[in-house]
Amino acid sequence: MSPLMIDRRKLFTRALAFGAVSTLPGCNFDHPNHPDIADQVLSAMSRWNDEAQGLLFDRHTLAPTFPASAITRPARFNAFYDISQAPQVNPATWQLALTGRVGNKTPLTLANLRAMKQQSQITRFVCVEGWRVVGQWSGVPLGLLLKSINADLNARYVSFHCADGYFTSIDMASALQPQTIFALDFNGAPLTAPFGAPVRLRIPTKLGYKNPKSIVALNVTNSFPGGYWENQGYNWFGGS
Amino acid sequence: MTQRPPSRVIHPWPLRLMHWLNAIAIIILIGSGWEIYNASPFLPFSFPPLVTIGGWLGAAIAWHLAAIWLLMLNGLCYLTWGIASGHFRRKFFPLSPRAVIQEVIQALKLHLSHQTGVYNAVQRLLYLGVIILGILAVLSGLAVWKPVQLWFLSDLFGGFFISRVVHFLVMTGIVLFLAVHLILVALVPKVLPPMITGGRLPESATPSTPMAE
Numbered sequence: 001m002s003p004l005m006i007d008r009r010k011l012f013t014r015a016l017a018f019g020a021v022s023t024l025p026g027c028n029f030d031h032p033n034h035p036d037i038a039d040q041v042l043s044a045m046s047r048w049n050d051e052a053q054g055l056l057f058d059r060h061t062l063a064p065t066f067p068a069s070a071i072t073r074p075a076r077f078n079a080f081y082d083i084s085q086a087p088q089v090n091p092a093t094w095q096l097a098l099t100g101r102v103g104n105k106t107p108l109t110l111a112n113l114r115a116m117k118q119q120s121q122i123t124r125f126v127c128v129e130g131w132r133v134v135g136q137w138s139g140v141p142l143g144l145l146l147k148s149i150n151a152d153l154n155a156r157y158v159s160f161h162c163a164d165g166y167f168t169s170i171d172m173a174s175a176l177q178p179q180t181i182f183a184l185d186f187n188g189a190p191l192t193a194p195f196g197a198p199v200r201l202r203i204p205t206k207l208g209y210k211n212p213k214s215i216v217a218l219n220v221t222n223s224f225p226g227g228y229w230e231n232q233g234y235n236w237f238g239g240s
Numbered sequence: 241m242t243q244r245p246p247s248r249v250i251h252p253w254p255l256r257l258m259h260w261l262n263a264i265a266i267i268i269l270i271g272s273g274w275e276i277y278n279a280s281p282f283l284p285f286s287f288p289p290l291v292t293i294g295g296w297l298g299a300a301i302a303w304h305l306a307a308i309w310l311l312m313l314n315g316l317c318y319l320t321w322g323i324a325s326g327h328f329r330r331k332f333f334p335l336s337p338r339a340v341i342q343e344v345i346q347a348l349k350l351h352l353s354h355q356t357g358v359y360n361a362v363q364r365l366l367y368l369g370v371i372i373l374g375i376l377a378v379l380s381g382l383a384v385w386k387p388v389q390l391w392f393l394s395d396l397f398g399g400f401f402i403s404r405v406v407h408f409l410v411m412t413g414i415v416l417f418l419a420v421h422l423i424l425v426a427l428v429p430k431v432l433p434p435m436i437t438g439g440r441l442p443e444s445a446t447p448s449t450p451m452a453e
Binding site: 041042043045046049057058062124128131132205233234235 | 306389
């Protein structure tokens, strides 16, 4: 099992303890709802870094791909909960809700997604913590999916909600990057619960927390949607 | 009118300002960088939380990516000013390997004298070295931050993981420089006030090495 969860819990406990006893309270995003001046400066700088990354982003720059021999085995589980808590989604009844600036809001089924053109990639998954793994994912290019539901491709954001309550969002330029896919398969087999069954976003141009698992709703919007980790202080763009 | 003896400033104000801005940026970057390292250590140790900045990974990254702008903008000002004003040319050159070796030997025999306003060969080597380390720190940091968009930098350092290692090694080099820097200031404390006030050097004081100008 991944030591990650423990680390993260420890970090949070530490953050809370730090916030409680520190002589510099608040310089650490420990109370996202009560930002002090340091939090406000850091948030402003983080938004500035979002802009800088948006300018730096080139839709035609591809993330590196790897040979099958480079695939990390066993695959590494990572979430903000233990592997036993991974949401069990019934693939037969699963539907993808479509909201916001989308022409066709009829929910999509797994059969719908399977019927679309699939793309396979062996890419590197880089966690914000610094570790990285290589895996093979295949599924529907998000750009293709967005076009098929007649989404407003000039909208600013695409956001995702997950079966486990996780949520995140990405910029439209990254959504249309050719390697950004709605992954159905992982390492040659349908996704399993710990790795985001039945559908996850695989976006090799962004960090791990921008790759939501077990997606149940997609929203196209112009108002900033934020995200689970991003609202706690992680950089929103999170690009690689 | 009374004529004051002609004198010149040891450290001109742009240098002092940039020195202290750089100090703030470096401390934030090192402290938050240690916290970021702790999230996924690749060596068998972590930095004690007492000396890290941020308290948790998200905040450490926020500090790191905020302070880097201060370091980069201040560093660009410093490089531009250093070249344009002739500061680098006067202070760092000539730099001969022989002089460095001789002065290291002298220093080990505790014979190194401090001459205000003039850098000896060891100082020249250290200051030039830390500027190069600073540039390498920024480049390797960019390679870790953007291995996809800045793939050429990532490739230059040998890929994502090796970029992380290089970034870490460069940090270690800068920390070692800081240790030497602070020890020397502690040994010769009279050098500290001029970095705050500017200080005055009598014009009659002649440097041991001829000036290039």
